[in-house]
Amino acid sequence: MKKTIYSKYDKSKIGALPRVLFEGRIVVVLTEHEAEKAVRYLLSQPILGLDTETRPSFKKGQVHQVSLLQVSSYDVCFLFRLNHLGMSPSVKRLLEDTQVPKIGLSLRDDLNSLHRIGDFKAGLFVDLQSRVSEVGVEDMSLQKLYANFFGQRISKREQLTNWEADILSDKQKLYAATDAWSCIMLYEELMRLEQTGDYELINVDKDDETSTAA
Numbered sequence: 328m329k330k331t332i333y334s335k336y337d338k339s340k341i342g343a344l345p346r347v348l349f350e351g352r353i354v355v356v357l358t359e360h361e362a363e364k365a366v367r368y369l370l371s372q373p374i375l376g377l378d379t380e381t382r383p384s385f386k387k388g389q390v391h392q393v394s395l396l397q398v399s400s401y402d403v404c405f406l407f408r409l410n411h412l413g414m415s416p417s418v419k420r421l422l423e424d425t426q427v428p429k430i431g432l433s434l435r436d437d438l439n440s441l442h443r444i445g446d447f448k449a450g451l452f453v454d455l456q457s458r459v460s461e462v463g464v465e466d467m468s469l470q471k472l473y474a475n476f477f478g479q480r481i482s483k484r485e486q487l488t489n490w491e492a493d494i495l496s497d498k499q500k501l502y503a504a505t506d507a508w509s510c511i512m513l514y515e516e517l518m519r520l521e522q523t524g525d526y527e528l529i530n531v532d533k534d535d536e537t538s539t540a541a
Contacts, residue, residue: 365398370424393441431455
């Protein structure tokens with residue numbers, strides 16, 4: 328039976344879906360010594376998922392630097408606390424690696440944020456937003472894409488919490504790890520569907536949608 332996916336997923340249906348959470352090990356990285364060990368492990372993996380978090384700003388014109396870089400394998404996610412580490416040598420090595428594909432979403436924004444804390448030459452990155460259109464999907468958000476491809480819900484409840492807190496809460500750590508890990512899951516499912524053609528695309532009527540074109 329072919330998998331059904333939609334050109335645009337109905338956001339109102341997401342709340343009723345079962346929640347998906349990263350079930351692997353989560354490791355917080357605070358020092359360069361810890362970062363060196365983490366990067367050594369990560370670069371031994373076949374594929375990585377990546378995301379960033381930034382302390383939200385509630386004042387007009389106020390912008391904070393990126394606080395967290397989360398990078399996950401299939402079963403271990405490292406949370407690099409960049410407000411402590413900055414662009415450390417090991418973090419730079421990870422970002423400049425050209426061998427292990429690092430999968431993310433809206434990577435241009437993430438990489439721009441990372442460039443603001445230190446100079447590096449971006450290595451091998453794959454942006455899901457540039458790939459989903461190949462199977463006819465128009466949605467760009469991680470939450471909609473995961474619901475579309477897997478019928479599961481990624482909660483965004485912790486997104487606007489303080490990512491510069493002295494100690495990250497368990498909920499923050501789980502949220503961050505889930506976002507990074509889910510990028511691997513989405514990429515591999517997208518590749519499987521492209522290779523097998525084992526899907527049916529339902530084109531959603533856009534007549535009632537408000538245009539966002541400039």
